[in-house]
Amino acid sequence: MLTLIIVSVIALISSSEGTKVMYGFSSRVGRGSLARTIYNRVLEDENHRHDNHSYWYFVKRSSLPADLCDSFLQLDQDSETSDFLENCYEKSDWVFMQIYHSIAKSLLSWFMENTSINGWLGRGSMFVFSRQQFMQLMDIDVDWKGENLLDLGAGDGEVTKMMAPYFHQTYATETSKPMVRRLTDKGYGVLDVDSWDDGSLTFDLVACLNLLDRCDKPLSILHSIKKVLKPGGRVIVAAVLPFKPYVEFGPSDNMPTEEIMVMGRTFEEQSTSFVKDVFEPAGFELVKFSRVPYLCEGDLESSFYVLHDALFVLKLSEYG
Ligand SMILES: C[S@@+](CC[C@H](N)C(=O)[O-])C[C@H]1O[C@@H](n2cnc3c(N)ncnc32)[C@H](O)[C@@H]1O
Ligand SMILES: *[C@@H]1O[C@H](CO)[C@@H](O)[C@H](O)[C@H]1NC(C)=O
Numbered sequence: 170m171l172t173l174i175i176v177s178v179i180a181l182i183s184s185s186e187g188t189k190v191m192y193g194f195s196s197r198v199g200r201g202s203l204a205r206t207i208y209n210r211v212l213e214d215e216n217h218r219h220d221n222h223s224y225w226y227f228v229k230r231s232s233l234p235a236d237l238c239d240s241f242l243q244l245d246q247d248s249e250t251s252d253f254l255e256n257c258y259e260k261s262d263w264v265f266m267q268i269y270h271s272i273a274k275s276l277l278s279w280f281m282e283n284t285s286i287n288g289w290l291g292r293g294s295m296f297v298f299s300r301q302q303f304m305q306l307m308d309i310d311v312d313w314k315g316e317n318l319l320d321l322g323a324g325d326g327e328v329t330k331m332m333a334p335y336f337h338q339t340y341a342t343e344t345s346k347p348m349v350r351r352l353t354d355k356g357y358g359v360l361d362v363d364s365w366d367d368g369s370l371t372f373d374l375v376a377c378l379n380l381l382d383r384c385d386k387p388l389s390i391l392h393s394i395k396k397v398l399k400p401g402g403r404v405i406v407a408a409v410l411p412f413k414p415y416v417e418f419g420p421s422d423n424m425p426t427e428e429i430m431v432m433g434r435t436f437e438e439q440s441t442s443f444v445k446d447v448f449e450p451a452g453f454e455l456v457k458f459s460r461v462p463y464l465c466e467g468d469l470e471s472s473f474y475v476l477h478d479a480l481f482v483l484k485l486s487e488y489g
């Protein structure tokens with residue numbers, strides 16, 4: 170961390186480019202509007218504190234076919250989710266920390282990609298579901314213990330943490346180097362992105378959370394999952410809807426090599442299309458379906474950011 174500060178300061182002093190980036194930063198929050206930015210954020214936080222955000226979990230069931238409707242699990246903002254949000258509000262209050270992050274971020278962005286920057290700064294932790302919600306999704310109780318968990322595209326492992334206590338061994342894959350380090354630090358076995366499906370390990374659960382829209386070959390990943398699933402094993406998929414693929418480290422147009430066709434516009438239509446047009450043809454059968462907010466720690470302007478996740482628990486289809 171100290172090295173990072175020194176590097177930032179040196180870069181700031183020695184480079185005229187630095188002034189430009191800094192200028193970009195100061196024109197956004199500077200010139201007396203810093204106080205207003207923070208004031209607005211505090212007001213917003215106050216509103217969120219009094220909101221149980223039931224719309225984050227709402228699905229219009231009349232727009233779903235019978236199988237999705239029957240397997241729908243209604244979740245809500247439980248105490249672990251509220252704790253995550255409270256932590257976001259508190260972190261945002263460390264104003265100087267935030268300013269430091271903003272400066273370091275603009276400096277690092279010359280030579281690193283966004284995911285890597287956040288990996289370095291230890292920021293941008295995500296929240297998908299709580300331990301309590303995971304148990305509901307998996308239909309297990311607190312004493313249940315499986316053998317192996319694999320979390321594909323695990324990021325910094327904060328989401329992995331919610332599932333890991335229920336398994337003897339936890340494995341993960343990641344393409345981003347800084348994230349690999351943070352996963353290793355957390356004690357997870359990091360498998361090679363190209364050979365995790367070679368059959369040397371099989372898993373009771375494979376998690377594929379917010380990865381299908383961010384990886385180059387989502388269909389290959391779905392097929393590989395089938396190869397490494399133990400009999401009776403489960404797959405848990407989270408997909409941000411509306412579905413908008415974007416591959417950060419991929420081809421220059423950031424579009425994936427393999428295309429997933431998701432039909433429809435609404436959350437309900439796209440969730441249905443995921444099941445009918447993607448999972449079922451790939452040989453999976455729906456076990457549970459739910460909707461949760463995909464929360465990310467924020468910055469000066471907003472304590473947190475939210476996207477909308479469709480959650481699917483799948484098993485191998487008997488016919489597939
Ligand atoms: C949006 S993040 C999701 C992180 C975490 N699973 C979550 O739900 O918050 C997607 C992650 O997948 C990683 N990734 C992209 N393509 C991958 C691949 N083919 N194999 C493994 N990880 C990949 C990216 O580096 C990124 O950290
Ligand atoms: C959330 O709050 C609304 C009123 O603002 C209430 O109708 C609803 O039942 C609450 N939901 C939960 C899950 O507590």
Ligand SMILES: *[C@@H]1O[C@H](CO)[C@@H](O)[C@H](O)[C@H]1NC(C)=O
Pocket residue numbers: 282283417
């Ligand atoms: C990185 O984040 C900045 C804003 O924080 C954004 O403008 C830029 O497009 C992002 N770059 C990539 C490659 O995602």
